Amino acid sequence: MGRLMAIEGRKNAQDAKRGKVFTKLIREISVAARQGGGDPKANPRLRTAVDKSLAANMSRDVIDRAIKKATGELEGVSYEEIRYEGYAPGGVAVIVDCLTDNKVRTVADVRHAFNKCGGNLGTDGSVAFMFRELGVLSFGPGSDEDALTEAAIEAGADDVQAFPEDGVIEVLTAPEAFEAVKAAMAAAGHVPLQAEVTMRADNDVAVTGDTAVQVKKLLDMLEDLDDVQDVYSNAELDAAAWQ
DSSP states (O other), X not given: OHHHHHHHHHHHHHHHHHHHHHHHHHHHHHHHHHHHOSOXXXXXXXXXXXXXXXXXXXXXXXXXXXXXXXXXXXXXXXOEEXXXXXXXXXXXXXXXXXXXXXXXXXXXXXXXXXXXXXXXXXXXXXXXXXXXXXXXXXXXXXXXXXXHHHHHHHHTOSEEEEETXXXXXEEEEOGGGXXXXXXXXXXXXXXXXXXXXXXXXXXXXXXXXXXXXXXXXXXXXXXXXXXXXXXXXXXXXXXXXXX
């Protein structure tokens, strides 16, 4: 009985986590479709959201329903994009991107997470200048670095970075070139394991010991909030944070 209960508990936890992922993806689809129209072929942001949703095993029916709600074909909820900025312990800069239908609830939840973990919610622009937006195509171990580099240059990418310690190779692009580079790389036979437009810090801040644990706790709390889509930081955490 104990083993069955443990298995059921893990399954429920996995289902809950999967539900949170789907909620975030549906919100992104909704905002992208409302802003740029419901045709993924003509709306790069929507196309990226649809690709991420399919990669997460979301069904086409759920995706289509979210698009129709956003474009007014079906009744749905309207979400607003909000960005919060602040500092975690150790001077770590944090950006929190949200999609919400209730700003009062969202800012209260975000502020609570910062306060509980020893951080401070800042003002607009207080840390954003430390980050840059870029497209990242990630290729796994066994990829041919020379072939990827040649294809990336041909596709119009900005840079290629290799990480020998884990075998990952990243192709970096300007945000506006992301979809074109991704399509060109795929046409050349190089399909990334992961592809996204994200925020990267210009310089990381190393944090250790108890401070690293607190920073990790804050980032996890923020990630777990329903209204939060993405969390970015310039933290370089030591091993203590992962124990």
